[in-house]
Amino acid sequence: MDDQREALLALSLLCEPGNRLVSAELTRRDAVDTLQWLLAGRDDPAGAVARERLAGRAPADLVAETLETAHTCRARPITPLDDEWPSQVADLAELFDETDRYTGPPLCLWVRGRANLAEVVARSVAMVGARTCTAYGRYAATELAYGLADRDWTVLSGGAYGIDAASHRGALAAGGPTVCVLAGGIDHVYPSAHDQLFEQVTETGLLISEWPPGASPRRYRFLVRNRVIAALSLGTVVVEAGLRSGARYTARMAAELDRPVMVVPGPITSPASAGVHQLARGPAPVRLVTRAAEIIEDLGPVGPDPAPAPSPPSRPRDRLSPDAARILDSVPRRSAALPDRIAAQAGVPVEEARRILPGLAGERLVEDLDGRYRLTTEVTPA
Amino acid sequence: MDDQREALLALSLLCEPGNRLVSAELTRRDAVDTLQWLLAGRDDPAGAVARERLAGRAPADLVAETLETAHTCRARPITPLDDEWPSQVADLAELFDETDRYTGPPLCLWVRGRANLAEVVARSVAMVGARTCTAYGRYAATELAYGLADRDWTVLSGGAYGIDAASHRGALAAGGPTVCVLAGGIDHVYPSAHDQLFEQVTETGLLISEWPPGASPRRYRFLVRNRVIAALSLGTVVVEAGLRSGARYTARMAAELDRPVMVVPGPITSPASAGVHQLARGPAPVRLVTRAAEIIEDLGPVGPDPAPAPSPPSRPRDRLSPDAARILDSVPRRSAALPDRIAAQAGVPVEEARRILPGLAGERLVEDLDGRYRLTTEVTPA
Numbered sequence: 001m002d003d004q005r006e007a008l009l010a011l012s013l014l015c016e017p018g019n020r021l022v023s024a025e026l027t028r029r030d031a032v033d034t035l036q037w038l039l040a041g042r043d044d045p046a047g048a049v050a051r052e053r054l055a056g057r058a059p060a061d062l063v064a065e066t067l068e069t070a071h072t073c074r075a076r077p078i079t080p081l082d083d084e085w086p087s088q089v090a091d092l093a094e095l096f097d098e099t100d101r102y103t104g105p106p107l108c109l110w111v112r113g114r115a116n117l118a119e120v121v122a123r124s125v126a127m128v129g130a131r132t133c134t135a136y137g138r139y140a141a142t143e144l145a146y147g148l149a150d151r152d153w154t155v156l157s158g159g160a161y162g163i164d165a166a167s168h169r170g171a172l173a174a175g176g177p178t179v180c181v182l183a184g185g186i187d188h189v190y191p192s193a194h195d196q197l198f199e200q201v202t203e204t205g206l207l208i209s210e211w212p213p214g215a216s217p218r219r220y221r222f223l224v225r226n227r228v229i230a231a232l233s234l235g236t237v238v239v240e241a242g243l244r245s246g247a248r249y250t251a252r253m254a255a256e257l258d259r260p261v262m263v264v265p266g267p268i269t270s271p272a273s274a275g276v277h278q279l280a281r282g283p284a285p286v287r288l289v290t291r292a293a294e295i296i297e298d299l300g301p302v303g304p305d306p307a308p309a310p311s312p313p314s315r316p317r318d319r320l321s322p323d324a325a326r327i328l329d330s331v332p333r334r335s336a337a338l339p340d341r342i343a344a345q346a347g348v349p350v351e352e353a354r355r356i357l358p359g360l361a362g363e364r365l366v367e368d369l370d371g372r373y374r375l376t377t378e379v380t381p382a
Numbered sequence: 383m384d385d386q387r388e389a390l391l392a393l394s395l396l397c398e399p400g401n402r403l404v405s406a407e408l409t410r411r412d413a414v415d416t417l418q419w420l421l422a423g424r425d426d427p428a429g430a431v432a433r434e435r436l437a438g439r440a441p442a443d444l445v446a447e448t449l450e451t452a453h454t455c456r457a458r459p460i461t462p463l464d465d466e467w468p469s470q471v472a473d474l475a476e477l478f479d480e481t482d483r484y485t486g487p488p489l490c491l492w493v494r495g496r497a498n499l500a501e502v503v504a505r506s507v508a509m510v511g512a513r514t515c516t517a518y519g520r521y522a523a524t525e526l527a528y529g530l531a532d533r534d535w536t537v538l539s540g541g542a543y544g545i546d547a548a549s550h551r552g553a554l555a556a557g558g559p560t561v562c563v564l565a566g567g568i569d570h571v572y573p574s575a576h577d578q579l580f581e582q583v584t585e586t587g588l589l590i591s592e593w594p595p596g597a598s599p600r601r602y603r604f605l606v607r608n609r610v611i612a613a614l615s616l617g618t619v620v621v622e623a624g625l626r627s628g629a630r631y632t633a634r635m636a637a638e639l640d641r642p643v644m645v646v647p648g649p650i651t652s653p654a655s656a657g658v659h660q661l662a663r664g665p666a667p668v669r670l671v672t673r674a675a676e677i678i679e680d681l682g683p684v685g686p687d688p689a690p691a692p693s694p695p696s697r698p699r700d701r702l703s704p705d706a707a708r709i710l711d712s713v714p715r716r717s718a719a720l721p722d723r724i725a726a727q728a729g730v731p732v733e734e735a736r737r738i739l740p741g742l743a744g745e746r747l748v749e750d751l752d753g754r755y756r757l758t759t760e761v762t763p764a
Contacts, residue, residue, distance in 0.1 A: 265650060269726055290650040290659045348656070349653050
């Protein structure tokens with residue numbers, strides 16, 4: 001095999017994602033040489049796994065077979081040699097975890113969906129949390145994801161029950177793309193109850209997996225997968241997490257990758273928020289967030305590429321009271337919302353919102369569409 | 383007048399508490415000289431207020447009259463010249479607030495109750511929050527204050543409706559002393575619905591006021607009073623606060639006095655927690671707390687004077703799971719509690735608590751009193 005991309009695909013199939021031995025080798029040789037090195041009759045676990053997976057086939061045949069399977073489930077592989085590759089995952093090369101050898105950068109990401117991988121995750125935030133969430137957690141995840149998607153941020157999560165699903169659904173409700181990083185092949189709908197959700201995700205966003213079609217999700221793969229969620233996004237928000245939740249592992253990864261970690265507070269009486277509150281107490285720096293605007297603020301500037309976040313003209317805004325400013329921050333940009341929803345997002349009493357919104361409409365900061373409000377559409381100069 | 387203590391009392395009666403002009407003068411002269419300086423026919427607001435309050439009487443007569451009134455309402459004055467004086471309020475001398483001239487140290491504190499002022503506040507924590515709190519806030523304040531009092535910490539608050547009252551009541555329920563800092567004379571029960579609560583406070587703790595008996599609580603006095611709450615305590619916990627709550631002013635004072643500021647998280651959907659969450663986002667460093675043990679941890683060591691916090695023997699404790707350690711931290715020291723209450727404090731599911739507590743009893747870390755648990759009584763060597 002002398003094609004570098006094909007060799008990368010073969011390597012990604014012959015070793016478990018995150019394998020540091022292989023990623024270290026790839027810093028010293030190219031993919032073709034690394035594949036030869038891996039298959040040179042090595043007497044170590046990496047060699048044994050590779051031989052077992054080949055099962056006597058040539059690497060090129062394994063790649064061809066997998067691409068065929070991928071084709072039937074509409075998945076395509078993206079490697080570091082492709083334009084769509086999200087270069088930020090290279091940060092994982094610096095992530096050393098004594099207790100886990102599977103923290104290296106991915107060699108290939110299998111994706112399914114209409115979005116361009118690099119573009120859709122360029123302005124993305126991970127929202128993670130417990131499977132066994134409360135109604136409060138589900139509401140908070142939905143609202144925050146809605147607000148993020150409404151402001152053109154991609155919500156990235158793991159597709160699991162609970163907080164993950166609520167985050168994807170909130171983003172979809174705002175018409176935004178959302179990205180779901182799976183811990184098994186894209187053909188494996190896990191949990192199966194989410195088949196419709198996953199279909200919706202592919203319409204504007206992406207399903208992503210490091211594992212090729214056919215690979216089944218396994219317990220340890222969820223933890224390995226979490227590092228990709230942390231690395232693809234610009235920051236991670238933990239919505240609800242018990243004291244032992246895997247979401248805290250994702251948060252730890254994000255912190256080690258120098259990406260902001262944010263938590264959504266909850267009642268101190270709720271075990272579903274206990275892990276979140278413990279995270280907030282350190283040792284890694286953690287920001288508390290209550291609204292989409294705060295998450296965006298904490299993510300900081302996102303580089304020269306993405307469009308600057310839309311903001312209303314600065315003059316009238318400066319005169320606003322703190323409540324009015326919070327309400328303005330909570331008015332959706334695309335689909336108009338009722339004052340109650342805006343008040344809940346802003347953390348301001350409903351009566352205040354009902355009093356303030358008409359004033360904001362008077363100053364042309366928001367539009368009143370039959371009692372629902374959205375930000376005034378900006379006129380972009382041609 | 384040539385008695386320094388009497389002169390301090392006269393000064394405290396002739397100017398509004400916190401007056402920086404007078405406290406600055408007191409750093410240059412003694413109290414007798416400062417009184418003369420104040421009464422030397424000064425053509426400024428301080429002189430005018432003093433003359434108005436004297437109303438032709440001699441300073442000694444004003445002091446004598448006030449002491450008589452104080453006697454009838456069982457209040458006694460404590461000055462910096464008395465043993466009971468809490469020296470930590472001197473930190474207020476360093477507190478300069480451009481917008482408020484009333485931030486100087488108190489010259490006199492009127493107290494009513496059985497406790498010794500300096501002793502009862504030596505290990506004290508302020509718990510403050512909104513008058514219009516929610517049931518959640520009331521519950522959180524009560525539980526945290528209970529846990530603090532149970533661990534021999536004095537809970538200090540302002541006696542108002544809502545979070546203040548819940549904090550005092552939680553401390554009283556645990557049999558601990560609590561201190562209530564009022565914004566008017568000790569004879570003014572404000573709010574009047576709290577007369578029974580204030581009576582209970584005096585049985586083990588103290589009512590405190592900078593204003594002499596007879597002074598009525600006024601709106602601006604609440605803010606002036608808040609600096610004393612911040613200065614007397616080792617740290618301030620804000621339980622619930624709207625975006626405009628005065629509790630946030632107390633927290634700001636505490637931060638400026640280099641005392642830890644802690645906040646109790648709540649649902650992001652609750653306007654009563656919006657001010658708390660905003661505080662947690664800075665700019666001053668703020669710690670998030672969910673249990674009494676965390677508050678005590680954040681207050682740090684309290685100097686050589688107070689007894690070290692009781693802790694179970696270290697060997698068996700080190701072997702505990704995180705859940706078991708949290709449960710052990712939440713078992714009361716004095717009055718035994720049911721597993722549900724302990725679970726709620728620990729943020730651990732009730733079933734877990736029911737499973738873990740008998741094990742802790744087996745290791746003699748806790749005592750099982752007919753299904754209620756408390757920490758094992760330590761045998762103090764004689």
